[in-house]
Amino acid sequence: MDGATIDQAMMRHALVLAKRGLGRTWPNPTVGAVIWQIEGVQPIIVGRGFTQPGGRPHAETQAIAVAGEAARGASIAVTLEPCAHHGKTPPCAEAIVAAGIVRVVSALEDPDPRVKGGGHAILRNADLDVSIGVLAEEARAVNLGFLSKILDHRPLVTLKLAQTADGFAGVMGQQLMVSSSVSKQRVHLARAAHDAIMVGVGTVLADNPDLTCRLPGMMPFSPVRVVLDTHLATPIGCRLVETCDTVPTWIVTGPDTPNEKIDAFRKTGVIIERAALGKDGRIDIRDALKVLASRGLTRILSEGGPMLAEALARADVIDSAEIYTSPERLNREGIAALRPGLQAALGDASRFEVSHKVTSGRDTVVHYSRRG
Numbered sequence: 025m026d027g028a029t030i031d032q033a034m035m036r037h038a039l040v041l042a043k044r045g046l047g048r049t050w051p052n053p054t055v056g057a058v059i060w061q062i063e064g065v066q067p068i069i070v071g072r073g074f075t076q077p078g079g080r081p082h083a084e085t086q087a088i089a090v091a092g093e094a095a096r097g098a099s100i101a102v103t104l105e106p107c108a109h110h111g112k113t114p115p116c117a118e119a120i121v122a123a124g125i126v127r128v129v130s131a132l133e134d135p136d137p138r139v140k141g142g143g144h145a146i147l148r149n150a151d152l153d154v155s156i157g158v159l160a161e162e163a164r165a166v167n168l169g170f171l172s173k174i175l176d177h178r179p180l181v182t183l184k185l186a187q188t189a190d191g192f193a194g195v196m197g198q199q200l201m202v203s204s205s206v207s208k209q210r211v212h213l214a215r216a217a218h219d220a221i222m223v224g225v226g227t228v229l230a231d232n233p234d235l236t237c238r239l240p241g242m243m244p245f246s247p248v249r250v251v252l253d254t255h256l257a258t259p260i261g262c263r264l265v266e267t268c269d270t271v272p273t274w275i276v277t278g279p280d281t282p283n284e285k286i287d288a289f290r291k292t293g294v295i296i297e298r299a300a301l302g303k304d305g306r307i308d309i310r311d312a313l314k315v316l317a318s319r320g321l322t323r324i325l326s327e328g329g330p331m332l333a334e335a336l337a338r339a340d341v342i343d344s345a346e347i348y349t350s351p352e353r354l355n356r357e358g359i360a361a362l363r364p365g366l367q368a369a370l371g372d373a374s375r376f377e378v379s380h381k382v383t384s385g386r387d388t389v390v391h392y393s394r395r396g
């Protein structure tokens with residue numbers, strides 16, 4: 025293997041490690057790091073690490089701890105620029121220098137104003153060999169939520185929507201749940217890879233859902249549950265409120281909700297945020313997402329109904345969509361799953377592409393990805 029091929033192989037490995045942290049490291053990005061030595065012409069991996077739950081320790085210090093003395097004279101691949109700012113621990117860029125690493129292969133500059141080239145500069149000033157941009161596109165895809173939080177002041181949004189074969193999301197007051205058990209597992213797995221699940225208050229009123237990750241061993245990875253609720257109509261006895269001490273529940277409400285009402289929820293442990301209203305008198309989606317990003321969320325899975333999906337489409341904040349279609353027909357008048365704005369967005373080839381289609385039990389799932 026030549027040097028460039030080794031760099032890419034090590035970066036690919038680091039990216040796989042980074043993905044393990046998705047949904048678990050907010051407000052920090054999830055990063056992977058691999059340290060290797062060259063013996064003859066072969067790379068020998070001596071350390072690897074990824075950002076730990078809650079965002080600390082960082083990937084680089086994990087990998088350096090594993091490598092120990094073997095880090096001396098070694099190379100490191102990192103999926104994002106090593107940090108340069110002093111927090112609870114010294115910056116990773118300094119830790120890399122101190123470990124005696126001589127070469128750094130970095131995928132991306134960290135746009136966080138506290139880093140922004142500062143990490144790479146520390147490494148170069150210490151005479152390390154630094155290559156930037158290896159598998160940058162892949163690294164960007166893994167860190168899209170973090171990059172979006174910093175650059176666009178909103179989290180990444182994945183839309184999940186289920187419909188019958190004839191295009192209905194359910195009937196009034198009752199939302200269709202994905203039908204097959206395989207699809208339920210897919211949804212629960214997707215929950216674990218996001219920082220938060222978001223629904224509108226309509227879903228809470230209709231279904232009183234748990235919105236947790238109920239897969240064996242994965243309950244601790246249940247994300248924050250966010251309800252958009254203009255007038256704070258969420259029942260205080262609903263499951264999301266009752267269980268907020270084990271899985272956090274946040275409600276985003278409008279500016280007119282009385283403080284006394286908010287205080288009653290806060291006493292239960294629910295976190296309440298306010299956001300501005302749009303022209304339609306409902307929570308302004310962009311403002312709500314900005315508020316959620318400011319609280320650290322980087323990746324949101326929207327599991328609300330057609331109204332919320334439509335609002336997200338009209339605000340142009342959907343990054344990817346997973347549309348589940350069951351083989352059954354409703355065969356009567358129901359609530360259309362894809363309203364006009366969402367239909368137009370997903371059908372516009374300049375904005376979205378179908379990245380893949382899969383069979384999930386009896387359902388078909390079509391994945392759409394935003395272009396560019």
Ligand SMILES: [Zn+2]
Nearest residue numbers: 082106107116
């Ligand atoms: Zn760091």
